[in-house]
Structures are given as C-alpha cells and as structure tokens.
Amino acid sequence: MKKEVTPFLKWAGGKRWLIQQYPELFPTEFNTYFEPFLGSGVVFFHIQPEFAVLNDTNKDLIDSYKAIRSRWRKVYTLLSEHHKNHCKNYYYDIRSTSYRSLEERAAKMIYLNRTCFNGIYRVNKKGEFNVPIGSKTQVLLDTDDFQKISKILKGIKLLNTDFEKVINLSREHDFVFVDPPYTVRHNSNGFVKYNEVLFSWEDQERLAQCLIKAKNRGVKILMTNAAHPSIRQLYEPNGFNIKAVSRYSSISANKKSRSNYQELLIFCNL
Template sequence: MKKKNLLVKPFVKWAGGKRQLLEDIEYFLPKGIKNYYEPFVGGGAVFLSMQFKNTTINDFNSELTNAYMVVKNNVEELIEVLRMHQNNNSSDYYYSVRAWDRNYEIDKKTDIERAARFIYLNKTGFNGLFRVNSQGQINVPYGSYKNPAIVNEDILRADSRYLNENNIKILNGDYAEALKGVQRGDFVYLDPPYAPVSEDKNSFVGYTLNGFGFEEQQRLLSIFDELTKKGVYAMMSNSSVPAIHDLYKKYAKTTAIVGATRNINSKSSGRNKVDEVIVMNYNYKNNEIIKD
C-alpha cells in the first residue's frame, strides 16, 4: 500500500467529524478496495486519512464542495485570500463577511473568494459549526478564539497535491445520485447526519437546510440494502440509538459499537462521550458480503 502523507487532513472543522474514529473505521475496512465512494463527505476526515487512489466524494453543501474544488485547482490564490482574512480578523469583520449571503454580495464573488469565506467562517465561528437559517444564510456566531488557525498552508498544499495526483471526483448533490456509478466490489462509506440521541431541540443533528429526519434514515437503509444486493461493500456510521439498531437489525451481526466525544451543543452537558455504531454489510474478517 502506498505510504500516506500525514499532512493530508481536513482543512475545515466539522461537527460529527470522524477523526476520533479513524482507527476503528480503518480496522473494519474491507480488503482490496479499488474504488471508494463517500457521499456525505463533510470535513473529509475519513477520505483524507485513507487516501485511496480512485475516489468519488459528494456533499449536498455547495459551499463545501466548492471549497474542495478550489483547494484542488486554485490553492495558492486561496491561501492569499485567507491570509487577508487572517490579517483582518475581528468580530466586526467576521459579521461583515458572514453578511455576504444576506446582502447578495456572495453572488458577485469568485469561487476562490467564496471558498476563502467558507473556510474563514468555519475557522472563526462558534465550535466550527456550519448552520443556516430558513433562508439558507449562515447564522453561526463569532467564536472569539484568541489565535484561530485560519490558514494552514502546509495542509492546504498537501490536500491539493493529493486531489490532483489521484483520481478524485468531487460531486455536489443528493447522496443517492453520487452512488449511481458504484459496481460490485467497490466500497461505500456513509456518514449521514446522525439520528438524534435525545429530543433536545438544541441538539445539532443535521447540516443542510432541510435536516435529515427519520424518513431520510429509512431511505438510506433502502440504499444500503441495494448496495448489499449489488455486491458493493458498505459501511455506515450513526448514533447508537434504538431507532437505528431497529432499522439495521438484519445487519446486527456485522454492527460494532464505538465511542466518541461530540461537541455539537452550546451547553457543556452536550459535550459528552456518546456511543456510535459502525454498520457493515460484510464480515470484515473474511471479507464476505452478507446475504439476505
């Protein structure tokens, strides 16, 4: 296996990111992966850690996928704009940049400027959240960090090299559309917005404007079943809650429970170690996809 570049890692913070679970995920990977799909890529902790040569990533968040494209195609120009944001960073400046999607300035900006805005707001906003209001406008407050790492040139350049030196396809749309090209023997990692662990209205359970409710979780299960029937290796991460265990009960023998600490609530009580599930449609020991 090709040696990994340890500088290749996420260039944004992401709620629900998988950095804590990388060892668990890698342990359960199927063997002999040739084509990798990640249709809920988010911050890309898994994809950027595994560094497969043939990869398709997707996200419904167009600002995020634009940032990936700019890191790939215009990394030096991106770094220059991020340096400007770093030099000007303050609470007032943050809110003036955040307001671009309120005063229609964002429609006049280049892809590079939009990507730099996205990364800047991510690095300086509260808890690294991406959250929008009912109008689709970012509404995360300023984070008041003393010295936020707004521009990490080494990581950005390493990510850009990886994206350019390998066969990486970047898509923006519905996760099911991103999986239309999968074939027998390919591997799909699914990291959807998690099922809520409580009914607390402050719980952060979705990243898109419309959220990801129980009906979407059911739809995801049907796609997971379709992948199984096609002979595609599939792995999914989610909350370890009764609703998810019930949905995926046919995969109970190939489900693992792992622990992670999550910072997705403004209350300190919401920053606890929680159980998560890794559901697989294959036996990781013998590499065989399970049969109905």
C-alpha cells in the same frame, strides 16, 4: 506510506476517533471510494484513495474542495488577508458579503469555519450563514498543506447531489463510507438538526434500502449512525454487522450535554 494530511475544515460529527480507534474496519483493497456525506473528509484524507467520488448537499462545502483543488494558491492568499484583518467587525463584514468567484467563496467559508463559534455550519431560512464569531483567531494553521490537498483531489469526482444517486454508482469491490446526519439524538428519542434541512426518518429508510442494494452488489460498506433501536431494525435483519461503540462529544454549546454516548458502526463485505 502516505503522508498524513489534516482536513482544512472543522465539521460537526468528525470521524478522526473512528480511524484512530477502529482502523481494522477500513478495507485496504477496493476499486473506487465513495463518500456521500463528505463534511470535512477525515476518512477520505486518511485513506487518500486514487479513485473516489465525494459528495455533499452543501454546495459551499463542495465548492471549497473544488477551489482548493484548482486554485489553492489564490485561496491561501485570500486567507492570508483574512488572517491579517481578523477582528469582530471584520468577521461580520465578511459573513454578510457575497462573493462571485470560486476562490473568494472558498476563502470566506474556510475563514468563517475557523473563526466562528465551535466551527458550526448553520444557515437561516434564506440560506445565509448566521453563526456568531467564536474565540479562535488563527485563520492560517500550521497544519495547512493546501498544495498536498490539491494533489490528493486531482482526478477525484466532486458532486453536489442526493446521497442515493452517489451510492447507486458503486459496484462490486467498491468501498462506501457513510456518515449521515443523525435523525435521532444519541441514546434518546429527540431530533438533531445540524443544518437547515433535517435528515428525516424517511431519508434514513431510503438510505437503508439503498445500502441493502449496494450490499447485494458486493459493495464494501462502513457506516456510522445513532445508537438507537430504530436504526438497528433497519440493518440487522438484512445481514449487516453492527458494533456499538462509546465516544465523547464536544459539539454541544452546553457543557452539561458534552458527554460519552454510543454510536453504531454498521458494516458488511469488509
């Protein structure tokens, strides 16, 4: 049995609920694991595959993984300093400071992620992180095991590129887990913007075509997406299995909009 590892980041749309409620959807045998939208890597850390290609368009996020993999002790030391000095003024000082070294940038991101409002990652048009301070004060967590995470990441390919390039690397008997930023608001026609770059409807169509090709290559695929007729229409006619599931969202800043909603699980070749 592999030792359970808690991801070191909190990320919008985390998939812990998925691995807890639908473990049967995750294949136990495959060659290489691919995750083109990494985020906090909940599924990756649950599976802990020997061979994997992990990707995200967020360079700060991927650099944090690289720093934990190669310099986890230094990152932990820097986080200890942030923990000791944390207060409102210190938070905004760190938020406005630019760092050059990989470990300093990683420690900054993890510190801000753990102490900002609701663990949200948001940047302005200049690419500057602009989330205000939150209520949490713990920078070092009891669940932290950077040494173990570093070991899991050894030999894993970490990329910062477009999702299509990553999925196109997959071959027969590989497993691709796909969790894109949702174009449509759950159960409605509105739009959601998790970052400064909107994952457009054209991106959803491009993703579907990419996954159809992967399916035809014999790749095992599991995807989560918004429960919306337009999403179904991209996959149902192309032989994908679709399961609608209900879950609770606590991401919203408005308590009234935190409620149960549906998501789609889309899969094939499992």
